Amino acid sequence: MVKIHKILIANRAEIAVRIIRACRDLHIKSVAIYTKPDCECLHVKIADEAYQIGSDAIKGYLDIEKIISTAKACGADAIHPGYGFLSENYEFAKACEEANIIFIGPKSEVIYKMGNKNIARKLMAQNGIPIVPGTEKLNSYSMDEIKIIAEKIGYPVILKASGGGGGRGIRVVYKQEELENAFDSCKREALTYFKNDEVFMEKFVINPRHIEFQILGDNYGNLIHLCERDCSIQRRHQKVIEIAPCPSISDNLRKTMGVTAVAAAKAVGYTNAGTIEFLLDDYNHFYFMEMNTRIQVEHPITEEITGVDLIVRQIRIAAGEILDIEQSDIKPRGFAIEARITAENVWKNFTPSVGKINEYYPALGPSVRVDSHIYKDYTIPPYYDSMLAKLIVRATSYDLAVNKLERALKEFTLDIRTTIPFLIAIAKTREFRRGYFDTSFIETHLQELLENTQDCHQENKEEVIAVIAAALQKIKKGK
Template identity: 75%
Template sequence: MQQGAIHKILIANRGEIAIRIVRACKDLHIANVAIYTKPDAECLHVKVADEAYCVGDEPLKGYLDPAKIIETAKQCGADAIHPGYGFLSENYDFAKAVEDAGLILIGPKSDIILKMGNKNIARSLMKENGIPVVPGTEPLNKESMDTIKTLARRIGYPVILKSSGGGGGRGIREVWSEDELEENFESCKREAKAFFNNDEVFMEKLIEKPRHIEFQILGDNYGNIIHLCERDCSIQRRHQKVIEIAPCPTISEDLRKRMGVAAVAAAKAVGYTNAGTIEFLLDDYNNFYFMEMNTRIQVEHGITEEVTGVDLIGRQIRIASGEILDIEQSEVKARGVAIEARITAENAWKDFAPSPGTITGYFPALGPGVRVDTHIYQDYEIPPFYDSMLAKLMVKDSSYDLAVSKLERALDEFKIEGVTTTLPFLHAISKRRHFRKGFFDTSYLEERLEDILENTADEASEVVAAIAAAKLRGE
């Protein structure tokens, strides 16, 4: 770490990612500052940070207010801001405002966020640099519906509509026939406008039942870029990741190498700096296609840390401090297999409805090769305002088979009382034969969801009954 490059970091986020950044700062002996809104005054990230400042009375507004965040950073003497993921992490206006204020954004430069945040610009840039992309169109908002239908027929159904500024599974619609096209196009535009303030929509060929493979990228400010192997994020529900694996248990070394080379080439094409992710779709014939680039740290970064031994948050800070990346691509090896399961406060048996409330008991899984990143604790009140993720359970072992067995044990051992969670649902997935063998794609959960939920109904009923009993006792 270059001495004196960054003295104090304001963390423009909350929850477990804020805690993770605090820990990285402390490992590097860097002062750290949390922000919070009044409803979050008792949150764990507020308690563990060196300093904490309230940025508003309303639950969400302060976390989304660039002017307030930058003002707070200046008032407390921070010289850098880490946005984590979500909130403002991929927001060009925020990144530009941080730079204009003379502060360091721990992430890529604002112009890179602008380029890669727009999926159409990113697609064009990849095509220009020889990176395979899914066949598709430019933005369609100025086209007539007749023209859009003609383009869809030319691409061939099924197609997928995407928001140019989308992410996190939002602004996406699958279209399987022409009868569905107009309604889904308008719906996609409305959602894109609501979530990203950008209703540009484009169309791609829908790659049926692909695997979702992403490569972790690190780049310094001097043109050095490497990848840190891949993660398989195919276990998804409605385009939202549920379980992730590093590295992918089924691709060959030759394919891994080719995809890794393409990922680094994609990052170099945009002059990428700091941590990011190149995401690919992989079809049944081992053809891979660039899907998007995430210009931030990912939720699932921890499993890459586990198999490579690289502290990604620490590296983000060191790169932003001006440090040269001292890892060669030839030195990067995945040792063992790590799996992450996202535990959420949702009722899987009621269409994954959010389940806010008070945690009356918290007993995380423990043991060798088990890691839990979380912000919750006993008596913590889960608010209804944010993403419902409670914890990330990560396990590591020497092989995929052993890692799945450890995941099954850890999910069975993990107990969160007082609210309904997805622990039984995740436990059921870990026991399924096809998952254990690595035979899955992005359609895996959607096609088996009813069966998985039926097979865990008894376990779920016991959990719900325990919660109801506790409430009757006034616990």
């Protein structure tokens, strides 16, 4: 086992803050990196050390050479990649390994295999893991050949970037006339975001549930799952609300999926924290979708129901500690729900909101947790993902957890446009309260949700100010 003294966090904002706090719990020094627009971000303020790695908002967080050299210069033993940016970049993990810096995550070759969805699909199929019917990469095929393949699979089909993730590089095609444009745009987006324009095709499972299993494995072959999360509440392939455990599957199905998830992780020799993601159809048939070789945004709800600190475990496993938890030790306690609060104007097609936060009061109370990087007087920059905070609640039953979520969302105060009213509208729906919904939920109910989303924010304040100003003007004229 290796003693880790200092960890550089190759990320920003909420996840960087989360990792810094785990470092403090373990009495490990933390190092933040930041680009110029992020100089006032909370992770920079609370880390033991902080270093600017560039002026451009994004490029610094993707500069492998600069990050490695910064880690060496400050004497960091290890690097935690968080999620996003370089977290699933096998070249970054390999660069850490070559520099004798501990990469807090799986080995670079595992990231490579599971990061390329074609390789991952083939590997899963070889190990008896159910996969959605589909193809390997299609880039060398003519469009006429691709059309024939799509006809054989059967519409609708879904085109995916081989190196994709985070909802990018995905196109659903319902008829042949849409295929060529969808294929070309999918390739362009894949090249832009992943520097890899490989695209493959799968049968599109209509209105599935998105169920994922948290995996944890050490360097000695011990590997378990920590129950599942239902991530079906999505908008444009981006998760909005997540629940652990899934409120609508049987214990038998949960056990079968869990065993399969562990088998999938063992097939690739997985170590550290990761996630096996499945699609579950109306007939309770489930299919491997992908593996995320990093910590997930929604990891807190797993922590809440299992009592396992996943970031701390990541660090200890990376240091060579043996996993002292067995599968039989994992017994979920109640239900936990996470709502992602984003700086978006729901009434203007979810356009991003930016600006200074003058009023901030996060929800509090028993079994209510807020993971965030914002604070009063913080100015939201326009360059990054719009997520401001994750509101996490836990209760003994799913019904009570939904009640607590609704209460906490109503108490959460921010004086900028956010998705909080929209999240409240979701929590009030009959389907959500019953726990029966699929990935089409928001798309299918969008108009109804928008109608039930109470706009009690900026426009109302502006209206009041306008009325007061008009009244003062009348008084002034009267004088």
